[in-house]
Amino acid sequence: MSDTFLGSCDAHGPMQTDAALQAPLFLTGFARSGTTWINRLLRDYFDTGLVNEGQFIVSFGLRLTRYGDLDQKAHRERLLRDLRADPFFSIVRRNYGVEIDWQQVASAQPSFRAITLDILGQIAAQTHKQRIGSKYPVFGRHLDLLNRLFPDCRVVHVVRDGRDCALSHKGVTWGYQNTYSAAVHWQQYIEAARRSSAAMPGRYVEIRYEDLLLHPEQSMRALEHFITGDDSFPVTQRFVQNGMALKTEKVEGWRADMSAASQAIFEGVAGDVLAHCGYPLTGVAHVPSLLERTGYRIHNRVTREGWHLARKVFKRLPERK
Template sequence: MSPGPALRHDRPIFVFGCPRSGTTLLRLMLHSHARIAIPAETKFVLPVYTARCDFGDLRDSKNRRALAEWIARERSTRVRTLGIDADGLIDEIVNGPPTLGSAVGTVFRAYARLHGKPRWGDKRPSYSQHVGALLRMFPDAQFVHLVRDGRDCVASLMEMPWFDADIHHAISAWRETIDRGRRLAERLGPDCYYELQYERLVTDPADELTRLCGFLGEDFDPAMVHPEGLAKRIVPAGKRWHGRTHDAVTTDRVGSWAERLDAWEISLAEAAFGERLAEYGYEPSGLPKPAAAHLARFTRTAAHRRMAQSKAALRERWRQHHEPNPVECLLPAEHTATTAAP
């Protein structure tokens, strides 16, 4: 019998879910663990993976330095917000193994080291679309998928100042994420893929987090149940959409879609989600079926999104054929004292 995950304490952790499913709350809970460091969202992992061919052969130290400079100093990557010394990070990447995964891993390892923790992770809702890329860089990674009632996700998305699409795209985003999760569960298996539900997480955080820690091979840390203290220190007040993380974990927003969505929006979402809601135990509203015009427009939107995703997959296959180096992380294991900082 192969050893279980409890014997591994260094595997990267990637958290994803439909936008507005509670991934920021879960990230704060995991970061509250004495051994796990998960930063606020950066924007460098996927862009640098997409642009990997542009940096040339990373066996050339000049190319590694160009890559490191872009990661550490380009404002759009948000790496500067992590508090890592840029010069030291650049030198560490340049002196590290000549692969893209090693450079990416160096950033997160430096962040974990800054917080006195031996294990790192990252979270972005959109990672559900890029698990293949993450696995190419980190073959031993573990993936955590947070599921929330799709109607609550849609209602919250439609209120976000940064979401500039319509309700048809919001509904599609949840359905696509759920379907990807199903495929990943079959492909990766229970050692690499774990799913939990937002409603259970906020109802009984200790129980759900204990189960999650079991999957990760970590002991449960009681500090995980009270992420609000950490949130008050590290979640910017300007991000009003994360304001609820400053309060104690609550079930107040569970089922709030009933007041936040119009009847036709609820009907459309339920029709588009099909059996997916029931499979997670979410009760239907009992409203009539949506108008044919609404359903037809959603169908067109979903088809356009599938076409865009197919084109992106073709571009990715081209890049893999032309990439100058292997991308797998080759960093050696690093043992860090667990004197956790916020």
């Protein structure tokens, strides 16, 4: 495994302190990195109240200045009104049966941090979990915001070989539609997360998707140590005993399914970051010319906007596979 993992506490290990359980655990990773699977692991094995992607934390956190001083009742009420209208809350109501008590939220301390912690606490309680948290791929681009709002939070960043991410993106209508665009954004994402994580010593960890599939016991031990600090590893033991079937065929799919030309483009754009993440290089790299880069950007934008329009016109448009 390529990273060092640090620790905290857990509901399935030693008795938890209120402070440990109420420090939010945020899960992130570049889209199509396996965060949905890791989300289930954190929910089922680490007793974390993770539901739909908590985009409201970033979207409102970035525009808090619009609401002014939240100590003023009128400003706070306007924030709560806008929060209630956010699609996140209708989704968690429909998918998880979670009904937020907004009167309780309104009684929280007059800060966005306190309001968010109350919401996450209600979600955890109603889904019968002890630990609070949220999953959202975009968190990785805004770790500085999370660290400012929640200085005690912990972040699990799932990293996957960008070439497999690029292949997976081409299979969904909202994804990056060519290898160059996927490589640029994967590289930028990893670099942004790592840059911001420097301000979170001991509270940020990277775990490779491939390591969880190929070395599940070792990887779960590292994850458990980071989250719980319990070196008797009861969660890992339970995970191993359950014998979960792992889709190891998802590792290095790019070798068979990505053309040599696409492999060279990805390596030419993001080869340094691939290597820093511990992924093998082919040694053949192609750095696209200015003209090629312009063409790839136009193709990606036009194609994604076309799919977006199609989804609006044809409701429930199925994803390509």
